[in-house]
Amino acid sequence: MGDFDDLLAANKTYAADFALAGFDGVAKAGVAIVTCMDSRIDPLGLLGLKPGDAKIFRNPGGRVTEAALEALVLGAHLLNVNRILVIPHTKCAMAKFTEAELQAKVGESAGVDASWHAFHPIADQVAALEADIHKVKAHPLIPDTVKVGGFVYNVDSGELEQKF
Numbered sequence: 001m002g003d004f005d006d007l008l009a010a011n012k013t014y015a016a017d018f019a020l021a022g023f024d025g026v027a028k029a030g031v032a033i034v035t036c037m038d039s040r041i042d043p044l045g046l047l048g049l050k051p052g053d054a055k056i057f058r059n060p061g062g063r064v065t066e067a068a069l070e071a072l073v074l075g076a077h078l079l080n081v082n083r084i085l086v087i088p089h090t091k092c093a094m095a096k097f098t099e100a101e102l103q104a105k106v107g108e109s110a111g112v113d114a115s116w117h118a119f120h121p122i123a124d125q126v127a128a129l130e131a132d133i134h135k136v137k138a139h140p141l142i143p144d145t146v147k148v149g150g151f152v153y154n155v156d157s158g159e160l161e162q163k164f
Contacts, residue, residue, distance in 0.1 A: 020052055026080035029053035032072055034132075035087040036062035036094070040155045043087070047160075055079055061094035061122050062087055064132035073141045082146055086132050087160070088125050089153040095122040125152065126163060133164045 002008075031054035033043045043049075043056050055075045057068045064072075064086060075081035088095075097105070099121050107114035122128045133150040136142060150164035 023052055027053060027055050027075065028080070030080050030082040031055070032075040032079075032081040032084045033057070033087060034059075034062055034064055034068050034072070034084070035153070036060065036089055036092055038089060038092065038155070041087075041089060041153060046153060046158065047085075055081055061092060061120070061128075062089065063120070063122070063128065064135050069135070069139055072136060073139065076142050076146050084136055084142075084146060084148045085151055086129060086136065086149070087151045087153050088122070088129055090155050092122070092125070094120070095125045097121055129163055 029049055031047070031049065033047075033054055034057045035041055035043050037058045037060055043058075044051065044054060047054070055071065057071045059065060059068065072081070072084055075084075093102075099119060100115075102119040102121055103114045103117060106117070106119070129150045129152070133148055136148045142148075149162055151160045151162050153160050
């Protein structure tokens, strides 16, 4: 059995009822989401959306990085995005550990020195979220007509709290 056979079998089931053939790829609900890669987060489900409704960008900590900004600009101009939600979450490892702790944990797991690699932990999630919201709103290629909100997702209750 191959390393990915279980996933390929699941894909066959998924493809049998695939309903997005011919879809143009725009965000039907006009939504873009920047959130963490944490597997406890279902970005579409937590907002009552379905595939095709939103553009989703995920990274450790749900930060607005240069790559995230690139995606948001493209979304705003080419993919029908008129609302942007930035959504970090409670109990995030990126907010739990320092840079040195992350480097030590990764180094221990990898069996090699990881002190040279930056992981960009988050010392204060709310302050980081505020800075990220400002970064999006201040970007010259994101129109003022695009609404931008900052939220924190609670991984224990499933609730979303608007902060900005």
